Amino acid sequence: MIRYAVLSKAELEARVDAVDAGWRTRAATRRNAFIAAGKFQEDASIWSDVKTVFMDLQHDKCVFCERVLGGKLTGKSEHDVEHFRPKGRVTNWPYPKRTPKLTYAFGTGVPSNTGYYWLAYDVENYACACKGCNSDRKRDYFPILGPRGVATTDIATLNASETPLLLFPHGSLGDNPELFITFEGVIAKPIHATGLEKIRAQVTIDFFSLNDREELLADRARVIRELFKTIRLTSDQDPAVQSAAYRDIDTITSNLSPQAACARAYLALAKTTPQKAWEIYLDVDRYLKPAR
Ligand SMILES: [Zn+2]
Structure with a gap:
């Protein structure tokens, strides 16, 4: 896992505008409707319209596992637009299946029926991920150490109060994974022996099964x-x-x-x-x- 695209939000939005000049206006209309309703609800999403912005920034690699993804030229892309904070609900992360059973000495946050609906169209909540990372593993999970943030709190404030356990290597508010995770041969390992840095590295490695795939x-x-x-x-x-x-x-x-x-x-x-x-x-x- 590497740090991708250290752009300011304004720079990221400029890239979105270059791909689709009207997208952010349409996205803002949807965001305002979700906030008025207090939940995420729509029949057809539009975040895939700006998928190429993230494919380009990530050099066609999955944001979490660094696999190279194909399909850009044929339009049958292997990339999914991933919402780091789930847009519709947050379910309890059941831990990956392991023998012996994997558990942590700390909680991973309470579930939420509404998720982070106000971030459904926030470009700093997006990245491209492979199906193995997104559909199979990320799903509606978002493990955190702190209390779940309340509606309309911005990402920087959420990061400070929730203490996300997963590393998010994208955007100006993201993490630099190479300060947390290194490799011994092909095996990903936490750099730090103790502390929050070790916990976040280990959970990220476990969550995405970075050493088991x-x-x-x-x-x-x-x-x-x-x-x-x-x-x-x-x-x-x-x-x-x-x-x-x-x-x-x-x-x-x-x-x-x-x-x-x-x-x-x-x-x-x-x-x-x-x-x-x-x-x-x-x-x-x-x-x-x-x-x-
Ligand atoms: Zn992946």
Whole structure:
């Protein structure tokens, strides 16, 4: 998970206007109707009309798991517009299924019949997510440590009072996940040993099953294998090969590439502890070998 698109709200809205000049006016009409009614209610939503804004800002990657999503050119996009705070209701998060059973020593917030209806059309409540993260896992859950915020409270105030347990790596009010989560090989781990930072990292890893989804582990393994081989080429006798290798490392570890946070953690490890980086390379190479 990486930080995406550190834009002010005004900059984000300008991008929305460039895609659909009338969208924010239509969205405001709907928002006002929800506030008057005290709930989210509509037959057909319009947030998908501005989906490409978020696809572009996120370099066509899922905001939570960094998988590259397709379908942009055909119009059959694999991206869903995700509401970080659920728009219609909040249900109790049942914890992911694990053996032994996973529970926390802290509560994760009370449910809500109305959700955060006043944020249904707030662009700072949006991001693009894959179906594995959004439809399968995020759903109507929004675990928090503090009390559930009351209607029409703005996002900055909600963030301060609710203490969301999930990291949201988007927008000016979001988090920088690389201050919370690092990677040891393909495995996501909290950076901090204690405190709120550790709790938020661990819940985010558990919530989105970042270490249990084979597609994510395979993505990270492929990135590490490629990065290891590229790092080796920086020692090549031919200066042109060396230069190409350094350029490739920049690309592999840039936000444009899949699993960039994992790639950056592996590059840092290769510089400080090359023996450990070699052992991880051997592990991922074995992992990626086709089963016979
Ligand atoms: Zn995802």
